[in-house]
Amino acid sequence: MIPGGQSIAGLAREHHVSRGAICTAVADLVPVHTTDHQDSSAPELPVTLDMPGKVADFLRMAELDPAEWAALDQGVTVRRGQGYTLRVSATSSVHCQLLARCQPLDGTPNAPAIPAQRKALREYANRVNTLGE
DSSP: OOTTSOOHHHHHHHHTOOHHHHHHHHHHHSOOOOHHHHHOOOOOOOEEEEEEHHHHHHHHTSOOOHHHHHHHHTOEEEEETTEEEEEEEEOHHHHHHHHHHTGGGGOOSSSOOOHHHHHHHHHHHHHHHGGGO
């Protein structure tokens, strides 16, 4: 059945052509679907998250990848009371990498955690973890 409700055989009779000719004409009008097009993934879009200033300060002293540096450099500083927040636009994978790099703020055997830094890390981790949901 052709869209419009008429059968292929009916169209063939109406136009005095073979059913094969109708099928070929219809097949030429239908867009080709390839698996290559369907399997290609869309590029990851940037997500804007607020990073506490204590986390941003720590990351600026760490060794970062170029994409991580770019995200921090392009961040917008927003003053908040005594401290600040850095509004960072980056892909979710870059946010996850930044979060992984600042895990020492949670404390290590050689350096105990500072409560304010630990809280800042927890806030950023909560924001990054919402991206995965």
